[in-house]
Amino acid sequence: MGLDLDLLKRLCETPGIPGREEQVAAVARQALEPLADDVHADALGNVIARKRGRGGPRVMLAAHLDEIGFIVRHIDDRGFLRLQPVGGFDTRVLPAQRVRVWTRDGQGLAGALQLATKPIHLLKPEELKAPKLEELYVDVGLPPDEVRARVEVGDMVTLDRPLELTGPRVISKALDDRVGVFVMIEALRALGTHQAEVVAVATTQEEVGLRGAQTSAFGVEPDIGIAIDITIAGDVPGIDPHEQVTRLGEGVAIKVFDTSHIPNYRLVRHLREVAEQHGIRYQLEVLPRGGTDAGAMQRVRAGVPAVTVSIPTRHVHTVNEMADLSDIEAAVQLLARYLEVAHTGDYRPQHW
Numbered sequence: 001m002g003l004d005l006d007l008l009k010r011l012c013e014t015p016g017i018p019g020r021e022e023q024v025a026a027v028a029r030q031a032l033e034p035l036a037d038d039v040h041a042d043a044l045g046n047v048i049a050r051k052r053g054r055g056g057p058r059v060m061l062a063a064h065l066d067e068i069g070f071i072v073r074h075i076d077d078r079g080f081l082r083l084q085p086v087g088g089f090d091t092r093v094l095p096a097q098r099v100r101v102w103t104r105d106g107q108g109l110a111g112a113l114q115l116a117t118k119p120i121h122l123l124k125p126e127e128l129k130a131p132k133l134e135e136l137y138v139d140v141g142l143p144p145d146e147v148r149a150r151v152e153v154g155d156m157v158t159l160d161r162p163l164e165l166t167g168p169r170v171i172s173k174a175l176d177d178r179v180g181v182f183v184m185i186e187a188l189r190a191l192g193t194h195q196a197e198v199v200a201v202a203t204t205q206e207e208v209g210l211r212g213a214q215t216s217a218f219g220v221e222p223d224i225g226i227a228i229d230i231t232i233a234g235d236v237p238g239i240d241p242h243e244q245v246t247r248l249g250e251g252v253a254i255k256v257f258d259t260s261h262i263p264n265y266r267l268v269r270h271l272r273e274v275a276e277q278h279g280i281r282y283q284l285e286v287l288p289r290g291g292t293d294a295g296a297m298q299r300v301r302a303g304v305p306a307v308t309v310s311i312p313t314r315h316v317h318t319v320n321e322m323a324d325l326s327d328i329e330a331a332v333q334l335l336a337r338y339l340e341v342a343h344t345g346d347y348r349p350q351h352w
Helices: 005-013 022-035 144-150 175-190 211-220 265-277 294-299 325-344
Strands: 038-041 047-051 058-064 069-075 081-086 097-102 108-115 136-139 156-159 164-166 169-172 197-203 224-232 252-257 282-286 306-313 321-324
Touching: 005 022, 005 169, 005 175, 022 038, 022 047, 022 175, 022 197, 047 211, 058 175, 058 211, 058 294, 058 325, 169 175, 169 325, 175 197, 175 224, 175 306, 175 321, 175 325, 197 211, 211 294, 224 294, 224 325, 252 265, 252 325, 265 282, 265 306, 265 325, 282 306, 294 306, 306 321, 306 325, 321 325
Parallel strands: 058 197, 058 224, 224 306, 252 282
Antiparallel strands: 038 047, 047 197, 069 081, 069 156, 081 136, 097 108, 097 156, 108 136, 164 169, 169 321, 252 306
């Protein structure tokens, strides 16, 4: 099966921070509609696609639409913008990045994200220090009057970088979690005969507390919950082997632990069995800090057996997130093959 990389590019490059996912939601909805029996959006903007089954369990897939970004919180007298982060950033990777300021007329103003400090040529050695987020501002290069006429407090600001194909890998902003949305869509495309009812949800506001997954799961009432998200590929300088979590090119990751949920161990075992039966490369993932939409699905109503299928990704929460095409393909195949046999699983605790 060939991956639709044009779709992945559209998903990654379309703006959508938490609470402002409408543009990327439209891309996801257009891709999901030919693959599902019903597609609708709920009050939080989650895109919910249902694919009927034949009496099997209801499996909810969840992959989040939102990317980390900012909103404008202040416009000063000189037309420079100060920002409120929406999602978690490492400030060290932000100075001198390009951004887009999305105004009410739909225009994306190009801007430079800069530190409110002297140029390095004018700094004394003792004045050099780690940047703080409140020191950053955006320069859109326009006269102050034009900035105030076009930009409002609350306007969305996103990092500005296209998706590039580099050999067997892709590099882009917002692979977290547009690649998860992409895998979910491609898995529905690859799905064969199945008894389970599949509800694929492109969720909102994951980066600020799994909010879309919480509300959509309450409405969907799944029997099984599977989040699709990225995870740390720590196969880079500066990370010891025991801290790497996963490695690029070694297969899809099946989560064993993170701080949002402890996956159902029998569901983990079933996914491993499916992978081994079909020759799908996989890794087991223990993530010491971080979480996914599975944390919300697991807690909904009276509780749901839940797990996360992850795409190993380098340089997470930067504009240079990198994933291997073979790992993306492995994630697609694992989900599709699992959904075909989901009705055979028993995920009740063994003491029942």
